[in-house]
Amino acid sequence: MTGARGIALLLVAALVMAGCGEQESSTGVVPLSTTPTASPPPSTATPSTPRPGSPAPSTPRVSTPTPVGTPNGRPGASHNSNLMPIVDHGPRDQKLVALTFDADLTAAMRKRLLSGKVTSYYNATLIKELRTLQVPATMFLTGMWMEEYPEVTRELAADPLFELGTHTYDHRAFTKHCYTLGSVPRSDMLADVQKAVTQLDKLDPHATRWFRFPGGCYDGTALHELAPAGVTAVGLDVPGADGFAKSPKPIVKQVLSHVQNGSIVVLHMHGGDNAPYTDEAITPIVKELRTRGFQLVTVTQLMNGNR
Numbered sequence: 001m002t003g004a005r006g007i008a009l010l011l012v013a014a015l016v017m018a019g020c021g022e023q024e025s026s027t028g029v030v031p032l033s034t035t036p037t038a039s040p041p042p043s044t045a046t047p048s049t050p051r052p053g054s055p056a057p058s059t060p061r062v063s064t065p066t067p068v069g070t071p072n073g074r075p076g077a078s079h080n081s082n083l084m085p086i087v088d089h090g091p092r093d094q095k096l097v098a099l100t101f102d103a104d105l106t107a108a109m110r111k112r113l114l115s116g117k118v119t120s121y122y123n124a125t126l127i128k129e130l131r132t133l134q135v136p137a138t139m140f141l142t143g144m145w146m147e148e149y150p151e152v153t154r155e156l157a158a159d160p161l162f163e164l165g166t167h168t169y170d171h172r173a174f175t176k177h178c179y180t181l182g183s184v185p186r187s188d189m190l191a192d193v194q195k196a197v198t199q200l201d202k203l204d205p206h207a208t209r210w211f212r213f214p215g216g217c218y219d220g221t222a223l224h225e226l227a228p229a230g231v232t233a234v235g236l237d238v239p240g241a242d243g244f245a246k247s248p249k250p251i252v253k254q255v256l257s258h259v260q261n262g263s264i265v266v267l268h269m270h271g272g273d274n275a276p277y278t279d280e281a282i283t284p285i286v287k288e289l290r291t292r293g294f295q296l297v298t299v300t301q302l303m304n305g306n307r
Protein backbone atom coordinates (compact mmCIF):
# COMPACT_ATOMS: atom_id res chain seq x y z
CA MET A 1 0.00 0.00 0.00
CA THR A 2 1.73 3.14 -1.14
CA GLY A 3 0.97 6.70 -2.15
CA ALA A 4 -1.82 9.05 -1.25
CA ARG A 5 -4.51 6.40 -1.47
CA GLY A 6 -2.59 4.19 0.89
CA ILE A 7 -2.12 6.97 3.40
CA ALA A 8 -5.79 7.90 3.19
CA LEU A 9 -6.82 4.31 3.73
CA LEU A 10 -4.49 3.98 6.68
CA LEU A 11 -6.01 7.04 8.28
CA VAL A 12 -9.51 5.71 7.71
CA ALA A 13 -8.48 2.37 9.10
CA ALA A 14 -6.95 3.89 12.17
CA LEU A 15 -9.99 6.03 12.83
CA VAL A 16 -12.32 3.10 12.80
CA MET A 17 -10.06 0.71 14.63
CA ALA A 18 -9.74 3.25 17.39
CA GLY A 19 -13.48 2.90 17.82
CA CYS A 20 -12.75 -0.15 19.89
CA GLY A 21 -11.00 1.75 22.59
CA GLU A 22 -11.09 4.17 25.40
CA GLN A 23 -13.73 6.83 25.59
CA GLU A 24 -13.38 8.49 28.95
CA SER A 25 -10.38 10.70 28.45
CA SER A 26 -11.13 14.37 28.10
CA THR A 27 -7.94 15.22 26.33
CA GLY A 28 -7.76 13.14 23.22
CA VAL A 29 -9.70 12.58 20.08
CA VAL A 30 -12.84 10.55 20.44
CA PRO A 31 -12.72 7.60 18.11
CA LEU A 32 -15.47 7.53 15.54
CA SER A 33 -16.70 5.62 12.59
CA THR A 34 -15.58 6.79 9.18
CA THR A 35 -19.07 7.09 7.87
CA PRO A 36 -20.24 10.66 7.43
CA THR A 37 -23.30 9.93 9.54
CA ALA A 38 -21.28 8.83 12.53
CA SER A 39 -22.16 10.40 15.84
CA PRO A 40 -20.04 10.87 18.92
CA PRO A 41 -19.84 7.99 21.35
CA PRO A 42 -22.50 7.64 24.02
CA SER A 43 -23.05 9.17 27.39
CA THR A 44 -19.96 8.33 29.40
CA ALA A 45 -17.72 9.94 26.86
CA THR A 46 -16.58 13.48 27.24
CA PRO A 47 -17.31 15.11 23.91
CA SER A 48 -14.30 16.29 22.08
CA THR A 49 -13.51 17.36 18.58
CA PRO A 50 -11.22 15.38 16.34
CA ARG A 51 -8.04 17.24 15.62
CA PRO A 52 -7.57 17.66 11.89
CA GLY A 53 -5.08 15.28 10.48
CA SER A 54 -4.41 13.33 13.63
CA PRO A 55 -3.15 10.73 14.04
CA ALA A 56 -2.28 8.51 11.13
CA PRO A 57 -0.13 5.51 11.83
CA SER A 58 3.29 6.17 10.49
CA THR A 59 5.65 4.22 8.35
CA PRO A 60 7.42 1.91 8.00
CA ARG A 61 4.76 -0.46 6.88
CA VAL A 62 5.29 -3.90 5.46
CA SER A 63 2.38 -4.93 3.33
CA THR A 64 2.87 -8.33 1.90
CA PRO A 65 0.46 -11.03 0.88
CA THR A 66 3.17 -13.65 1.10
CA PRO A 67 2.79 -16.41 3.69
CA VAL A 68 4.46 -15.77 7.01
CA GLY A 69 5.53 -18.05 9.79
CA THR A 70 7.14 -21.39 9.24
CA PRO A 71 5.62 -24.80 8.60
CA ASN A 72 6.75 -25.98 12.02
CA GLY A 73 6.08 -22.77 13.86
CA ARG A 74 2.90 -21.16 15.03
CA PRO A 75 0.93 -19.14 12.51
CA GLY A 76 2.15 -15.57 12.54
CA ALA A 77 5.45 -16.43 14.22
CA SER A 78 8.13 -13.95 13.22
CA HIS A 79 11.84 -14.52 13.23
CA ASN A 80 12.71 -11.01 12.16
CA SER A 81 14.93 -9.66 14.91
CA ASN A 82 14.90 -6.06 13.67
CA LEU A 83 11.32 -5.21 12.82
CA MET A 84 7.94 -6.68 13.58
CA PRO A 85 6.35 -7.69 10.26
CA ILE A 86 2.89 -6.47 9.29
CA VAL A 87 0.28 -7.88 6.95
CA ASP A 88 -2.68 -5.89 5.71
CA HIS A 89 -4.38 -8.29 3.32
CA GLY A 90 -4.08 -11.62 1.60
CA PRO A 91 -3.75 -12.56 -2.07
CA ARG A 92 -5.81 -10.36 -4.38
CA ASP A 93 -6.31 -13.12 -6.92
CA GLN A 94 -8.40 -15.39 -4.70
CA LYS A 95 -11.92 -14.86 -3.43
CA LEU A 96 -10.92 -15.22 0.22
CA VAL A 97 -11.88 -12.85 3.04
CA ALA A 98 -10.83 -12.97 6.70
CA LEU A 99 -13.24 -11.62 9.29
CA THR A 100 -11.39 -10.63 12.46
CA PHE A 101 -12.78 -9.64 15.85
CA ASP A 102 -10.96 -7.70 18.55
CA ALA A 103 -11.75 -8.16 22.24
CA ASP A 104 -10.75 -4.93 23.92
CA LEU A 105 -10.67 -4.27 27.60
CA THR A 106 -9.17 -1.07 28.95
CA ALA A 107 -8.87 -0.08 32.60
CA ALA A 108 -11.84 2.27 32.12
CA MET A 109 -13.93 -0.45 30.48
CA ARG A 110 -13.15 -2.83 33.30
CA LYS A 111 -14.24 -0.17 35.77
CA ARG A 112 -17.59 0.12 34.01
CA LEU A 113 -17.90 -3.64 34.03
CA LEU A 114 -17.13 -3.97 37.73
CA SER A 115 -19.48 -1.12 38.66
CA GLY A 116 -22.33 -2.78 36.79
CA LYS A 117 -22.67 0.06 34.29
CA VAL A 118 -21.99 -2.50 31.59
CA THR A 119 -23.15 -6.04 32.12
CA SER A 120 -20.74 -7.77 29.77
CA TYR A 121 -17.89 -7.14 27.39
CA TYR A 122 -18.37 -10.48 25.70
CA ASN A 123 -20.77 -10.40 22.76
CA ALA A 124 -21.97 -13.99 23.11
CA THR A 125 -24.70 -13.46 20.53
CA LEU A 126 -22.10 -12.59 17.94
CA ILE A 127 -20.08 -15.74 18.59
CA LYS A 128 -23.27 -17.81 18.47
CA GLU A 129 -24.05 -16.31 15.06
CA LEU A 130 -20.58 -17.15 13.80
CA ARG A 131 -21.03 -20.74 14.95
CA THR A 132 -24.50 -21.04 13.46
CA LEU A 133 -23.26 -19.70 10.14
CA GLN A 134 -20.05 -21.75 10.42
CA VAL A 135 -17.84 -18.74 9.87
CA PRO A 136 -14.11 -19.19 10.47
CA ALA A 137 -12.72 -16.16 12.30
CA THR A 138 -9.55 -14.81 13.88
CA MET A 139 -9.90 -13.13 17.25
CA PHE A 140 -7.46 -10.74 18.89
CA LEU A 141 -7.77 -10.75 22.67
CA THR A 142 -6.39 -8.27 25.18
CA GLY A 143 -4.81 -9.75 28.27
CA MET A 144 -7.26 -7.96 30.51
CA TRP A 145 -10.16 -9.44 28.55
CA MET A 146 -8.70 -12.92 29.00
CA GLU A 147 -8.51 -12.27 32.75
CA GLU A 148 -12.22 -11.46 32.81
CA TYR A 149 -13.23 -14.28 30.47
CA PRO A 150 -10.80 -17.19 30.87
CA GLU A 151 -13.46 -19.86 30.33
CA VAL A 152 -14.78 -18.18 27.21
CA THR A 153 -11.21 -17.91 25.95
CA ARG A 154 -10.76 -21.66 26.46
CA GLU A 155 -14.02 -22.38 24.66
CA LEU A 156 -13.07 -20.20 21.71
CA ALA A 157 -9.64 -21.83 21.61
CA ALA A 158 -11.22 -25.27 21.52
CA ASP A 159 -13.49 -24.40 18.61
CA PRO A 160 -11.87 -25.43 15.31
CA LEU A 161 -13.68 -22.58 13.55
CA PHE A 162 -11.62 -19.99 15.37
CA GLU A 163 -8.03 -19.00 15.90
CA LEU A 164 -6.78 -16.63 18.57
CA GLY A 165 -4.12 -13.95 18.62
CA THR A 166 -3.33 -11.09 20.98
CA HIS A 167 -4.19 -7.40 21.22
CA THR A 168 -1.80 -6.19 24.01
CA TYR A 169 -2.51 -6.38 27.73
CA ASP A 170 -4.84 -3.45 28.36
CA HIS A 171 -5.36 -1.81 24.99
CA ARG A 172 -3.03 1.13 25.46
CA ALA A 173 -1.49 2.46 22.28
CA PHE A 174 2.04 2.06 20.97
CA THR A 175 2.35 5.65 19.84
CA LYS A 176 2.02 8.73 22.04
CA HIS A 177 -1.04 10.16 20.36
CA CYS A 178 -3.61 7.56 19.43
CA TYR A 179 -7.04 9.04 20.06
CA THR A 180 -8.02 8.71 23.70
CA LEU A 181 -5.99 5.60 24.29
CA GLY A 182 -3.20 5.93 26.81
CA SER A 183 0.24 4.91 25.64
CA VAL A 184 2.70 2.25 26.60
CA PRO A 185 6.15 3.68 27.39
CA ARG A 186 8.85 2.48 25.03
CA SER A 187 10.60 0.61 27.83
CA ASP A 188 7.44 -1.41 28.55
CA MET A 189 6.36 -2.21 25.00
CA LEU A 190 7.94 -5.62 24.64
CA ALA A 191 6.87 -6.78 28.10
CA ASP A 192 3.30 -5.66 27.45
CA VAL A 193 2.97 -7.70 24.27
CA GLN A 194 4.77 -10.68 25.76
CA LYS A 195 2.43 -10.63 28.76
CA ALA A 196 -0.64 -11.06 26.56
CA VAL A 197 1.05 -13.78 24.53
CA THR A 198 1.92 -15.67 27.71
CA GLN A 199 -1.64 -15.30 28.98
CA LEU A 200 -3.05 -16.65 25.74
CA ASP A 201 -0.62 -19.56 25.71
CA LYS A 202 -1.95 -20.64 29.10
CA LEU A 203 -5.51 -20.80 27.80
CA ASP A 204 -4.99 -21.87 24.19
CA PRO A 205 -2.64 -24.69 23.22
CA HIS A 206 -2.93 -23.62 19.57
CA ALA A 207 -2.39 -19.90 20.19
CA THR A 208 -1.18 -18.12 17.08
CA ARG A 209 1.41 -15.39 16.95
CA TRP A 210 -0.88 -12.96 15.15
CA PHE A 211 -1.08 -9.60 16.91
CA ARG A 212 -3.04 -6.40 16.44
CA PHE A 213 -2.10 -2.87 17.51
CA PRO A 214 -4.75 -1.02 19.55
CA GLY A 215 -6.25 1.76 17.46
CA GLY A 216 -4.10 0.63 14.54
CA CYS A 217 -1.42 3.01 15.85
CA TYR A 218 2.26 2.21 15.59
CA ASP A 219 5.50 3.69 14.35
CA GLY A 220 9.01 2.57 13.57
CA THR A 221 9.98 2.65 17.22
CA ALA A 222 7.18 0.26 18.16
CA LEU A 223 7.98 -2.11 15.30
CA HIS A 224 11.61 -2.15 16.36
CA GLU A 225 10.92 -2.58 20.08
CA LEU A 226 8.46 -5.41 19.43
CA ALA A 227 10.58 -7.40 16.99
CA PRO A 228 11.79 -9.79 19.71
CA ALA A 229 8.18 -10.66 20.61
CA GLY A 230 8.11 -12.99 17.61
CA VAL A 231 4.64 -11.91 16.52
CA THR A 232 3.28 -10.53 13.25
CA ALA A 233 0.97 -7.53 13.26
CA VAL A 234 -2.28 -7.99 11.39
CA GLY A 235 -3.54 -4.73 9.94
CA LEU A 236 -6.57 -4.46 7.74
CA ASP A 237 -7.94 -3.13 4.55
CA VAL A 238 -11.57 -2.97 5.65
CA PRO A 239 -12.41 -1.25 8.95
CA GLY A 240 -15.80 -2.50 10.07
CA ALA A 241 -17.07 0.74 11.64
CA ASP A 242 -18.76 -1.10 14.49
CA GLY A 243 -17.10 0.91 17.26
CA PHE A 244 -19.81 3.09 18.83
CA ALA A 245 -22.19 2.31 15.97
CA LYS A 246 -25.77 3.49 16.41
CA SER A 247 -27.32 0.72 14.35
CA PRO A 248 -26.22 -2.33 12.36
CA LYS A 249 -26.86 -0.74 8.95
CA PRO A 250 -23.74 1.44 8.63
CA ILE A 251 -21.58 -1.53 9.68
CA VAL A 252 -23.06 -3.74 6.97
CA LYS A 253 -22.73 -0.98 4.39
CA GLN A 254 -19.15 -0.15 5.36
CA VAL A 255 -17.96 -3.75 5.09
CA LEU A 256 -19.84 -4.69 1.95
CA SER A 257 -18.84 -1.57 0.06
CA HIS A 258 -15.12 -1.98 0.73
CA VAL A 259 -14.45 -5.70 0.76
CA GLN A 260 -12.44 -7.29 -2.04
CA ASN A 261 -10.32 -10.36 -2.71
CA GLY A 262 -7.90 -10.92 0.16
CA SER A 263 -9.53 -8.44 2.52
CA ILE A 264 -8.96 -8.45 6.25
CA VAL A 265 -12.06 -7.02 7.95
CA VAL A 266 -11.85 -5.63 11.48
CA LEU A 267 -14.86 -5.90 13.78
CA HIS A 268 -15.18 -6.19 17.55
CA MET A 269 -16.43 -8.92 19.87
CA HIS A 270 -16.64 -7.07 23.17
CA GLY A 271 -20.09 -5.62 22.53
CA GLY A 272 -21.34 -3.64 25.52
CA ASP A 273 -21.42 0.12 25.15
CA ASN A 274 -18.42 0.15 22.79
CA ALA A 275 -19.60 -2.07 19.94
CA PRO A 276 -23.29 -2.79 20.51
CA TYR A 277 -24.45 -3.75 17.01
CA THR A 278 -21.80 -6.11 15.67
CA ASP A 279 -23.99 -9.16 16.35
CA GLU A 280 -26.89 -7.71 14.36
CA ALA A 281 -24.63 -6.81 11.45
CA ILE A 282 -22.79 -10.08 11.11
CA THR A 283 -25.48 -12.25 9.50
CA PRO A 284 -26.25 -9.89 6.60
CA ILE A 285 -22.53 -9.36 6.06
CA VAL A 286 -21.76 -13.08 5.95
CA LYS A 287 -24.72 -13.93 3.75
CA GLU A 288 -23.90 -11.24 1.20
CA LEU A 289 -20.20 -12.12 1.10
CA ARG A 290 -21.09 -15.73 0.40
CA THR A 291 -23.61 -14.68 -2.23
CA ARG A 292 -20.80 -12.78 -3.92
CA GLY A 293 -18.74 -15.96 -3.92
CA PHE A 294 -16.26 -15.12 -1.19
CA GLN A 295 -14.95 -17.89 1.01
CA LEU A 296 -14.54 -16.81 4.63
CA VAL A 297 -11.27 -17.96 6.19
CA THR A 298 -8.98 -17.32 9.15
CA VAL A 299 -6.01 -14.99 8.81
CA THR A 300 -3.72 -18.02 8.72
CA GLN A 301 -5.71 -19.57 5.87
CA LEU A 302 -5.82 -16.22 4.08
CA MET A 303 -2.07 -15.68 4.28
CA ASN A 304 -1.45 -19.21 3.08
CA GLY A 305 -3.88 -18.84 0.17
CA ASN A 306 -6.15 -21.34 1.95
CA ARG A 307 -3.68 -24.13 1.34
Ligand SMILES: [Zn+2]
Pocket residue numbers: 017020021102103104167171213214215
Ligand atom coordinates in the same frame (compact mmCIF):
# COMPACT_ATOMS: atom_id res chain seq x y z
ZN1 LIG B 1 -8.93 -2.82 19.85
